[in-house]
Amino acid sequence: MDGDHAMIARIALFLTAALAFAANPIADRLDAVIGSLMLVAVGIGLSLAASASISAVTAAAGAVGAFAGGVLYATSPAVAGAALVGLCYAERTLRVRTPVARAVHVGLALLVGALAGALAAHYAAAAIAVRVVVAVVSAVLVALPTLVEADNPMAYALEGLAERVGDGAAEAMTNGAELRRSVDERMLDDESRKHARETWRSLLRLSQARARLERAGSPKRVRGAAVVERIDERLAEHVTALER
Numbered sequence: 001m002d003g004d005h006a007m008i009a010r011i012a013l014f015l016t017a018a019l020a021f022a023a024n025p026i027a028d029r030l031d032a033v034i035g036s037l038m039l040v041a042v043g044i045g046l047s048l049a050a051s052a053s054i055s056a057v058t059a060a061a062g063a064v065g066a067f068a069g070g071v072l073y074a075t076s077p078a079v080a081g082a083a084l085v086g087l088c089y090a091e092r093t094l095r096v097r098t099p100v101a102r103a104v105h106v107g108l109a110l111l112v113g114a115l116a117g118a119l120a121a122h123y124a125a126a127a128i129a130v131r132v133v134v135a136v137v138s139a140v141l142v143a144l145p146t147l148v149e150a151d152n153p154m155a156y157a158l159e160g161l162a163e164r165v166g167d168g169a170a171e172a173m174t175n176g177a178e179l180r181r182s183v184d185e186r187m188l189d190d191e192s193r194k195h196a197r198e199t200w201r202s203l204l205r206l207s208q209a210r211a212r213l214e215r216a217g218s219p220k221r222v223r224g225a226a227v228v229e230r231i232d233e234r235l236a237e238h239v240t241a242l243e244r
Contacts, residue, residue, distance in 0.1 A: 081117020
């Protein structure tokens with residue numbers, strides 16, 4: 001992730017985390033349906049910000065986290081906060097590359113979620129100024145799991161897809177993943193950066209298409225084999241272009 005995107009992701013995480021732990025008292029004053037929808041929307045936003053990527057899995061984890069947090073809030077705000085933050089960080093947890101670091105990431109997410117939930121509930125009836133401070137403190141706590149390094153979302157996706165395909169395509173995807181981990185887009189001018197991002201997106205789409213063909217058994221059919229061969233060539237071309 002380049003510097004601009006990283007900064008935007010950090011700001012988004014801070015804002016959505018602050019809103020998430022200020023939302024329950026607000027939701028309680030709203031209509032049940034509207035309040036629930038607000039909590040789910042905030043949960044999805046927090047999950048997307050925590051992941052720093054957009055995917056159906058990330059959004060679903062945020063929605064489930066918001067639901068779990070809402071259900072558990074009346075019983076135990078700390079458990080509710082732990083469930084919310086833990087699930088919102090679920091996709092990022094998968095991208096943490098070593099088991100020990102992954103365990104630390106999970107534990108930290110649950111701990112800071114519990115602390116933030118307990119704080120928010122304890123000061124729910126306090127003055128607005130106090131609640132604002134609590135929301136800020138909660139946001140800082142929720143950001144702590146990002147101190148545990150996680151793999152780049154696109155590199156992780158490419159590496160996962162590489163495990164599902166044949167050797168030629170897998171090599172291109174793996175090379176692309178390694179390149180993505182090491183690339184620094186800040187070194188590029190605006191036009192080159194825009195072109196590189198489009199090439200990365202195209203590489204991911206091709207990789208996903210190649211994995212679908214592999215799953216469908218297309219490489220074993222004559223017509224399918226020709227399509228697969230062409231996609232493999234384009235994968236290699238994209239990686240070569242990105243290496244320049």
